Amino acid sequence: MKDFNHSVTHYFKQEAEQSIHYLSIDCVVFGFHEGRIRVLLLRWKGTSEWSLPGGFIRKAESVDAAAVRILRERTGLQQIFLQQFHIFGDAVRYNQEDTWQRIGLPVDLSKWSERTISLGYYALVEYAEVTPRPDLLTDACDWWSLEDLPNLLFDHNRIIAVALENLRRQLPYQPVSHLLPETFTMPELQRLYETILGRPLDARNFYKKVQASGILQRTDERRKGTPYKSPYLYRFDPGVYPEVVREGSLSFP
């Protein structure tokens, strides 16, 4: 325990020296598994309180690089699709006293800085490729389904809501391919779109529109081991999909 106190103190001292004050990054890592959108959360050591992964920006590091570094440490992924979506810059973002109490850290974080401006990023990652890893301050890193999130620390419930709202609005411009494995079935892709948009889509019309857009290649294989009729496996066409994303030309009104 004394060791822990010492390393936490050391961590914040080091961050204070090499990182930019008043500024932090919070990352909403979106994954997709069993028909649900998931986000990666961390549980703070010795508590049952959860928060988003985040961190600070080194003085000579680009903001995007900082977000990549933070998520690499949390997920083990080398390549990560990231999108900045909002600046959370209110002078008072949450009840600080209450938060410090819930975290119960040995160091007084209120001295770290009076307020923090947070740059919100969301990531789209392939659920199965992630190996969640907690950091120094946390002892668990797990996927949570969007529908049953706990009451998070800081203003992180709001950050997730804003991230989802942004993802929804900009869906035609976002490479959702990152949320799926190399090959996947058409119903899986439809489920993904339905979950993000929050409303059902007509299967027939979805098939037609997706096929007309040309973003998919149908493989000769079918998904085995499932009950009922085995669906074809598709992959994104790397010669077509990026262009469709850039133009934002695949949308579901």
Added chain:
Amino acid sequence: MKDFNHSVTHYFKQEAEQSIHYLSIDCVVFGFHEGRIRVLLLRWKGTSEWSLPGGFIRKAESVDAAAVRILRERTGLQQIFLQQFHIFGDAVRYNQEDTWQRIGLPVDLSKWSERTISLGYYALVEYAEVTPRPDLLTDACDWWSLEDLPNLLFDHNRIIAVALENLRRQLPYQPVSHLLPETFTMPELQRLYETILGRPLDARNFYKKVQASGILQRTDERRKGTPYKSPYLYRFDPGVYPEVVREGSLSFP
């Protein structure tokens, strides 16, 4: 001149004390006049170099409030519609040596900070309501047409390009009413949409769609003093327009 040197030094000293380091705000103020989109630019004292209006965030001030304060000083407007659109956070955003030389300031800005992360905001304002005012470091504040921008200081040409791209993409969700006077004609509104979207729209279909959306009230007056047929004057329906903006339901595919 000695007075100027002194006040500039004082300005930066004060900012260094009361503002957040490494962080700044840059504002792209969009106006619409004579069928063209304009942006507000400042000319640095004793030079012919232009840049966007910008400033710093006070330690206990919300980021949005800082942007409002900065623009209030530059435009004289009390109410300003603002939208954050991007974080410019590369470790090296522009050639610093070249820039300091072009600005030719008495103080060495390179000591102010090694790098700056800039929060990009754009504003939609009513051209005629703005009284452009330069600040301490500049001796002119003027509207420039988007088509013939000069080579700006810092990475401000890129910032404007990104702002416009964001405005374009999110047009259905943005209250363009702020870009127009209280009353305006249908062709003027069409010109605005065409200019932002960068492509012509069919007048008949534009009329039909706008009228069907219900966002406009037609007044009994017509614009006088114009050559040719005098067009009706419209105003935005405050009971309908905000809802249409929130839903993003008025778009031109």
Added chain:
DNA sequence: CCAAAAGTGTTGTAGATACACCCATGC
């Protein structure tokens, strides 16, 4: 053989496109 999901056709309708035409006004 039955239940459940995958995959394909068809049709009516709403909205977009592409026109054509008349109206009002200044010169």
Added chain:
DNA sequence: GCATGGGTGTATCTACAACACTTTTGG
């Protein structure tokens, strides 16, 4: 009266929504 832009009507076509039906597979 003529050039120019404002304002309205309509035919055509495309794209979407809403269906029904067949196919495949595990139990």
